[in-house]
Amino acid sequence: MSNKIKIAMVTNHFGITGISTVILNYCKELDRHKYDLTVIAGKPIAEENRKECAENGICLIELPSRHQESVKHYVSLWKVLKQNHYDIVHVHGSSSMMAVELTIAKMAGVKIRIAHSHNTMCPNMKIHRILNPYFCKIYTQALACGKMAGDWLFGENEFEIIPNGFHTELFEFDEEERKRVKKELDIEDKLVIGHIGRFNEQKNQEYLIKTFEQVAKVCGDAVLLLVGTGPNFNRVKGIIDNSLYKNQIILYGVTKETRAMYSAMDVFVLPSRYEGLPVVLLEAQMTGLPCIVSDKVTREVDFGEIQWLSIEDAPTNWAKSILQTAVKSNVQRRNYRSKHITRIQSYDINQTVNQLDRIYERLVHQ
The missing domain is CATH 3.40.50.2000 (Glycogen Phosphorylase B;)
Incomplete structure (x- = not known):
């Protein structure tokens, strides 16, 4: 049986976006001897990202579109999380809508649930405001790409900043x-x-x-x-x-x-x-x-x-x-x-991945 820490990187779609780039950079650079990494994303999936996952040995699980088939999307997510027994679910997004993925992770028995803020605004502010009080109770660790992104999503709650690292x-x-x-x-x-x-x-x-x-x-x-x-x-x-x-x-x-x-x-x-x-x-x-x-x-x-x-x-x-x-x-x-x-x-991928590695280690062993 593998002793690797199983991590699911979750995002609602996997197109040519900044969030997708950050996820790919993390997955390519984290130690594969220590981590078993999976990207779980709703369609659409950019062909370039699909190819990059295949070339780098990154497991990519494609879900139905969250926008077009939301029920199927969330049911599929629950099945994947339930079947694979992840140690950590790391959800990437920009609003309190991440509460849905985090709740599904909790229902699937995942104890470590990370919410990672990548923006300072979202398209649907009404839903964001409604969900925010609950959202702040369902994650177990808060991360942000910068101070403004953290303040926007987590308010006065604690969060750690990991800059968007790259080569x-x-x-x-x-x-x-x-x-x-x-x-x-x-x-x-x-x-x-x-x-x-x-x-x-x-x-x-x-x-x-x-x-x-x-x-x-x-x-x-x-x-x-x-x-x-x-x-x-x-x-x-x-x-x-x-x-x-x-x-x-x-x-x-x-x-x-x-x-x-x-x-x-x-x-x-x-x-x-x-x-x-x-x-x-x-x-x-x-x-x-x-x-x-x-x-x-x-x-x-x-x-x-x-x-x-x-x-x-x-x-x-x-x-x-x-x-x-x-x-x-x-x-x-x-x-x-x-x-x-x-x-x-300070933005070099080696530095930011080392920081993320230390956070994962701390969360798993605390």
Whole structure:
């Protein structure tokens, strides 16, 4: 019989999202000799994530969609948890709706139930508020990606912060990659305004397009490079199709080569309505990229390359800041890493996984 600690990472879907990336990073880096790890997720499952789980020997259990078949989803979750006798259920989310998964875990006999907050807001505030008092009683350990995310979900209750860790060494500015991508997209002499993110209400791409239109009015050489996909993709595409500047907007889609994308950009823009601790903002800064960011985003991610603006401001204000900011030399970008090495190391996946490992060990043996 295995002496490994059995852990289930639970999320309501497994698309191309920040939460999915964090889960995959944890599962790839945690010690497999010590932990038996399973990802349990409702559909849709991104094919890239399914492939990455298979390549790295991560068990992935797919459930029916929580949104389309909620009863089947929760019944299936209960069966999986009941049959597999997990030591820890680690639920990742952004609201008190996690109470449902945590309750099912308790019903299935799981004694250690972790709620992990990844955001500072949620789409359905009414349900969140109703469930919150009960939610705060059903988890046994609270984790958050940052202070704002923890305060938002757990209030005055105790929680531990684990920054969203990743392979920081992979996100250095690469001049050759910059040249390659710009040539590939035929934007070699253009000012590249970039954005990487899921196309949804939170990321606020509509505001970004309005902002870019103001940039394009005064800078004919500007292009907007949008990387990602999501539920609002068709709506955003419709807005672009009706824009006078549609020929200057590139919908790149999904890619794993994000370092190359950051290297090709001259400024990164994130006009989110809310955020926990956005990994894309950490990655962008690690390539020495100046960033224009909504003041709804936590200041915990600021390495000194961020200019904060309100999304209540007129897009012209953002456009002005973008044009003033996107003038950094490649030499400055190459030197960025050594300048901020201490802050960068705090987000290294090895550090954050070691922290998570210590928490798991403590919970199992207390």
